[in-house]
Amino acid sequence: MEESHILPWLIRTAVNIAKNTVKAHEHSRTVPLDELDNALTDDELTLAERAAMRAMLSLDERYRLPLILHLVQGYTIIETARLIGKGMNTTASLIRRGRKLLQKAYEKEGFR
Numbered sequence: 001m002e003e004s005h006i007l008p009w010l011i012r013t014a015v016n017i018a019k020n021t022v023k024a025h026e027h028s029r030t031v032p033l034d035e036l037d038n039a040l041t042d043d044e045l046t047l048a049e050r051a052a053m054r055a056m057l058s059l060d061e062r063y064r065l066p067l068i069l070h071l072v073q074g075y076t077i078i079e080t081a082r083l084i085g086k087g088m089n090t091t092a093s094l095i096r097r098g099r100k101l102l103q104k105a106y107e108k109e110g111f112r
Contacts, residue, residue, distance in 0.1 A: 012083055015065070051109035058105045063098030070095050 056064060069080045081091035 008079075008082060012085075015083060019061075052106060055102055055105035055109055059098060059101055063094055063101055066091055066094045067098045067102065 056067070059067070066080050066084055066086075069075045069083055070077065075083065077092050077095065078088055080095070081088045084091065086094070
């Protein structure tokens with residue numbers, strides 16, 4: 001495998017492993033977001049950070065994954081599209097819609 005293809009391959013593999021792990025535990029080990037919030041102490045995260053985390057976790061995976069790759073990890077839309085196996089325009093739409101849903105969820109937490 002060429003060196004230029006190793007990083008995208010590793011990321012794609014990690015994404016697939018993460019998806020499989022989530023699917024495997026989805027029905028057997030779910031934790032309500034309220035319990036997750038209670039598990040975090042005030043020293044670990046601010047209220048705004050916890051609200052942002054709850055907002056991100058509340059999103060459907062089809063929006064959450066592209067948002068994390070693009071906004072958090074800093075991948076371009078083209079790179080994100082390649083990693084999630086979607087077209088560039090589809091990925092851009094998912095990110096745009098995801099941002100709107102994330103903003104609504106964050107506002108629902110009481111923040112702007």
